[in-house]
Amino acid sequence: MDSYISYFLLVFMSFFTLINPFGSMPVFLSMSSDLQPKQRNRTARKAVIVAFFTLLLFAFAGNYIFQIFGISVNSLKVVGGIIFLMVGHDMLEARIGRTKISDSEKQVNAYVNDISITPLAIPMICGPGAITNAILLMQDAETTVKKGVLVLAIAAIMMLTYFIYYGGTKILHRIGDTGTKVMMRIMGLIVMVIAVEFLFGGLKPILVDIIQSATNPQ
Known part of the structure; x- marks a missing residue:
């Protein structure tokens, strides 16, 4: 029994480090700042379920x-990286805020569905690191x-992510409209930095393989 508990903690902490819900929470708040509390909670819930x-x-x-x-x-x-770059650029120019302002419930629902799947669920919560971790841990x-403990640990980290997002919504009431706009631009810059890290982290091994194949033809 102790070995399964240790395994659960190992899996949980590895996913917590890779997903980093505290790091992505400000991005979620920025992207959902103009939504009603019920819609914001629905966005968070759908994002973690999809992830x-x-x-x-x-x-x-x-x-x-x-x-x-x-x-x-x-x-x-x-x-x-490309998805993050596009989202970060939109956040810097506050395009996300302009997209959300609408009296149409249909458009609001469409927006909730869009951001809950991309970029929140994929690749913000369920990114390349988390996907690779899931594959490797399932193999082990x-x-x-x-396998059941692994699934339980993934479910637990998703629940924790939802509660972190849910609790973070209280921040919006305190910082006000100006603070929200400032936070959106700051997080847009950070998201673009993350995008560059993702992009070059993926491109470097690909380019190395291409160069090695060119210099050492079979």
Whole structure:
């Protein structure tokens, strides 16, 4: 029993470090600042649910998916970097805020659905690091019980992420409209820095492989 508890803590802490819900929470607040509390909570809930099932999908079938489509984790990092770069640029120019201002409930719902899936669920919560971690940990889980513990740990980190996002909404009431706009631009800059890290983190191994293949042809 102690070994399973230790394994749960190991999995939980590894995902907590990679997902870093405290780091992504200000981005979530910036992107959902003009939404009503109920809509903001629905956005957070949908984001963690989508991220949870995405992680499970890659945990159980990640290797097969990569093999079928011929993709790699490095390619995933490049795509994630491009998505972050676009979102960060929009946040810097406050385009996200302008997109949200609408009297149409249909448009608001569409916006909630859009940001809850991308970029919140993928790749902010369920990023390349978390996906790789899920695949590797599932490969190391020899028994059915360990696989169950892994799924439980992923569910626990998703619940914690939701509560962190939910609790963070109280910050918006304190900083006001001006503070929200300032925070959006600051977080936009940070998201763009993360994008560059993702982009070059994925491009470097790809370029190294290309150079090695060119210099050492088979």
